[in-house]
Amino acid sequence: MSFRPAGSRPAVLGYAVALVFALSASIAAAQDAKPAAATSAKPAAAASAATAAQPAAEKPATAGAETAHSGVKLGDATAGQGKAAACGACHGMDGNSSDPQYPKLAGQSEQYIVQQLGNFKSGKRQNPIMMGMAAPLSEQDMHDIGAYFAGKTALPGVADQALVERGEQLYRQGDAAKGVPACMACHSIDGRGNPGALYPQLTSQHAQYIQATLKAMHDGTSWGDDAHAKIMPSIAQKLDEKDIAALASYVEGLHAADGAAAKPATP
Known part of the structure; x- marks a missing residue:
């Protein structure tokens, strides 16, 4: 029994050819898959980077310094x-x-x-x-x-002692008989006002200015057409000249004494 190498050559060649095609196909598939994977990964990475960057981009440079009015910062x-x-x-x-x-x-x-x-x-x-x-x-x-x-401090004024009693009554208690509410209900017990409600500070204000303003409001002067602006004219109309003079004088003498924020000066 003899061995014939020439007869087995076609089979060997066939296996070799098949192996070459298989390897080529694997390499081609790997090359095709690599760009696809890179392409699909790129948008995902970009999206991830954009998401990560988004909070920083949306955060204003002056966070906490702006009011409700766009572009207007708190006062400097x-x-x-x-x-x-x-x-x-x-x-x-x-x-x-x-x-x-x-x-x-x-x-x-x-x-x-x-x-x-x-x-x-x-x-x-x-x-x-x-x-x-x-x-x-x-x-x-x-x-x-x-x-x-x-940020400044109002210098204290002096009330007329003869007008203090009536002025204090109007400021702290009002006058129910006249339908006048206590001034401190809006302007605070120490006259510092209420910034949130836009009620002004009155403490230590010049009596002459307060008196002139209350008289103007008594005669119908209003500082606007909204409901808030109509509060004081309706109250001032219930005050007579003596009430206005007493209240104006008391307000001028209303200020902190010896560090006591709520204690008015009543010289």
């Missing part, structure tokens, strides 16, 4: 000092006016100052001088000026 007292220079001619450089016909702005809330400057600018509140001063101010300017004066 440092910037407000320069902007308030023109106000000093009437209201005093530190907000304590020396002329009692002009109100003290020291310690007044930023919110209230902004509101009133806006009223002057829009014409809701009429005053030739203040309308002209407010006209060129931006909302940011108003906030800065308000922040500057809010």
